[in-house]
Structures are given as C-alpha cells and as structure tokens.
Amino acid sequence: MKALRLILVGLGARGRYWHEVICRSETCEAVAFCDPDPVARAWAETRSPGVPTFGALDEALERVEADALVLATPPDTRDAHLELACRFSLPLLIEKPLALDLETARRYTLMAERADVPLMVGLNFRYLAVTRALKALFTDDRLGPPESARFTYERRRDPRAPHLNKYPMTMAHPMLWEQSVHHLDLLRYVYGREAVSVSCRTTNPPWSLYAGDTNVFALITFTGGLVVSYQGLWQSSWDVPNFEWRTDARRGVVVQREQFGALAYARSEAEALTSVALPPHETWITDTEGVLRAFARTLLEGAPLECSAHDHLQTLSLVEACVRSSALGERVDLSEEAAMV
Ligand SMILES: NC(=O)c1ccc[n+]([C@@H]2O[C@H](COP(=O)([O-])OP(=O)(O)OC[C@H]3O[C@@H](n4cnc5c(N)ncnc54)[C@H](O)[C@@H]3O)[C@@H](O)[C@H]2O)c1
Structure with missing residues (x-):
C-alpha cells in the first residue's frame, strides 16, 4: 500500500491524465474511481483492473477507505463533493476553476477552512x-x-x-x-x-x-x-x-x-x-506530477499548502x-x- 489513498472523481479529458499521474506516483495510489458515465468507468476498469469504480462519490465513500480526493469534474458539479469531503474530513485537490463565480468559490473556501480540510487547486502551469x-x-x-x-x-x-x-x-x-x-x-x-x-x-x-x-x-x-x-x-x-x-x-x-x-x-x-x-518535459504529465507531489508534501510532511483555494480567490x-x-x-x-x- 502506498502512503496516500486517493479517490479520483471525474474520468474525462483531464481525469485521464490524473489517472496516469496517480498510477505512476510512488507515494499515491487510486483506491476508487467515480464517474456517472459508464463508458468512463469501463475505461478505468480496463486500465486499472481491481480498483473499484462507482457512479457517485457517496457510494464510494461508503465502501472504500481513502485519505484524500482528486476532483477532475466540470466546475459546476462541485457542491455535493465539497460537502462530502468536509463531512468525511478528506483533503481535496480540485481542478481549476474552483467555481464559476467568486461567491461560490468563497463559500467552498470557507467550508473547507471551517472543516479544517486542505483545499488545493490544480494549477499545473x-x-x-x-x-x-x-x-x-x-x-x-x-x-x-x-x-x-x-x-x-x-x-x-x-x-x-x-x-x-x-x-x-x-x-x-x-x-x-x-x-x-x-x-x-x-x-x-x-x-x-x-x-x-x-x-x-x-x-x-x-x-x-x-x-x-x-x-x-x-x-x-x-x-x-x-x-x-x-x-x-x-x-x-x-x-x-x-x-x-x-x-x-x-x-x-x-x-x-x-x-x-x-x-x-x-x-x-x-x-x-x-x-x-x-529539463525534459512530458506535456500534461510532468506538470500534473508537480501538483500531486506538492499536495502529498502537505498531507504527508505538513508542508505549507500550495495553490490554496484562498490564494485562488485572487x-x-x-x-x-x-x-x-x-x-x-x-x-x-x-x-x-x-x-x-
Ligand atoms: N489543468 C488543466 O490543464 C486542465 C485541462 C483540462 C481540463 N481541466 C479542468 O478539469 C475539469 C474537468 O474537465 P474535463 O476536460 O476533464 O471535462 P470532461 O467533460 O472531459 O470530463 C468531466 C468528467 O466528469 C464526469 N462527471 C460529471 N459530473 C460528475 C459527478 N457529479 N461525479 C463524478 N464525475 C462527474 C463526467 O462524466 C466526465 O467524465 C474542469 O474543471 C476543467 O477546467 C484542467
């Protein structure tokens, strides 16, 4: 077992890069994948046999133990995921933009701060x-x-x-x-x-x-x-x-x-x-690996959170x-x- 057990939510264009990066990671492993789209779940099942897939995050959280969530979902689908993460005290790494308006992004930032849940935004560039x-x-x-x-x-x-x-x-x-x-x-x-x-x-x-x-x-x-x-x-x-x-x-x-x-x-x-x-660069991979390593450093070593939701508000x-x-x-x-x- 690796040090950080992750649930990857969203297996679309961006989620597939996240899948690759998590699979290659030495510190993180995927313990479940979530996506309402059966085609997307079948994609993950073929590439990561043995890792369970779910149509919704609440089902996954009932069945699987995890240390953190990675959200690669469209920005207007995040309410329920934020609430679940706060309820289960699970740190979140979320794709940009955190939300599609400042007020919602502020609300998410406050929710995470109140629940003492680290909330990082995946600013890979x-x-x-x-x-x-x-x-x-x-x-x-x-x-x-x-x-x-x-x-x-x-x-x-x-x-x-x-x-x-x-x-x-x-x-x-x-x-x-x-x-x-x-x-x-x-x-x-x-x-x-x-x-x-x-x-x-x-x-x-x-x-x-x-x-x-x-x-x-x-x-x-x-x-x-x-x-x-x-x-x-x-x-x-x-x-x-x-x-x-x-x-x-x-x-x-x-x-x-x-x-x-x-x-x-x-x-x-x-x-x-x-x-x-x-140095050599593998497009969408090297940069995303940088995001994941920074997230892991915070969770495993207590390093200051990079790309915090609070900073993202600016x-x-x-x-x-x-x-x-x-x-x-x-x-x-x-x-x-x-x-x-
Ligand atoms: N950082 C980058 O370089 C980069 C690049 C592309 C996209 N993104 C971001 O990644 C996020 C996702 O974009 P995308 O291109 O993968 O979109 P996409 O439409 O290709 O994929 C989104 C996936 O999320 C799934 N989904 C929708 N609602 C869901 C839910 N409630 N629970 C679980 N899964 C759900 C969809 O079925 C789909 O498979 C967006 O925030 C986007 O801005 C970032």
Missing part, C-alpha cells in the same frame, strides 16, 4: 519548468523588476475534437473561466504581484463554435505599476496556434515562445536572446473583474473585490 525558470529570472533580479508585458495565446479550439471537453460550448465566458484563468494565475505567480485594475473586452467571432465569448482582450495593471496586455483567443481564425509571453524589465527582456518551454532573455544592450536550458476575482469590465464597457478597480476575498 505553475509547475512547468519553464514557469519556474521565468519566475527565477525576476526573483534573482538579473533583469530588474518587470515594467510591462504582452501575453498572447491564440488558438482555434474545436470542442468537437474527441479528446476535448464539451461543456464549455454552452458556458458564459468559456475562455475566461476555462483557459485565461491559467494565464491570469501565471501572471500573479510569476511576477508575485496582484492586479489592481483591468479594462477588458470579450468577443465571440462569427465563426465561433461556442455560445459564450471566446476571445479576450485585457489591459491589466498590477501592483508596482506593471502593465500587462493580454490577448487570449479560443476562436482565432487560424488552425496554427500561437503563444508568446514577453516581459520588458528594467534591464532587459524575457520571451517565452511556447506554452511549455522556449524561454530566452536578453539584457537591454545584448544583440541576441540567450536561451534558458530546461485569480478568480481578476477573472470576474474581466467579465464585469467587458459588460460595463469600463475599467474595473480590483481593490474592492480583493478586499472581499
């Missing part, structure tokens, strides 16, 4: 080697403090693809809540700053396959005057995706040209960029401010929202 290397460039002060940045993520995401989830097709603001939430969290994490105001406009182009807005254009001001221009498109008009995150700091520039790597920097006077060496307040700014057509000041977090 924080655990990429490229993210750590980028953050280090600012914490070691090689290039001085960041002054401005341009974050571009452009993609023509087809939700009909078999490996992609379908529920965002009918969501309000699918890009902001499903994808930009990662990017906005990365901005906070890498720069170690909080957003103070945002002017945002969201659109849904005529060719969009989604009901809600998929394209996000935001100008965000962070503490210390750092200004970030963010463009996140889920419905670009080109099948070839594009990623670029450039930061202009006081003594030079940093450019990340791929979502999972390709980091380089230059001092202001340098003629060319210098690449930053990064990112969600920025997401919600983007929604509000676009609806109002004006700049939104975050100090009021942050005070409520």
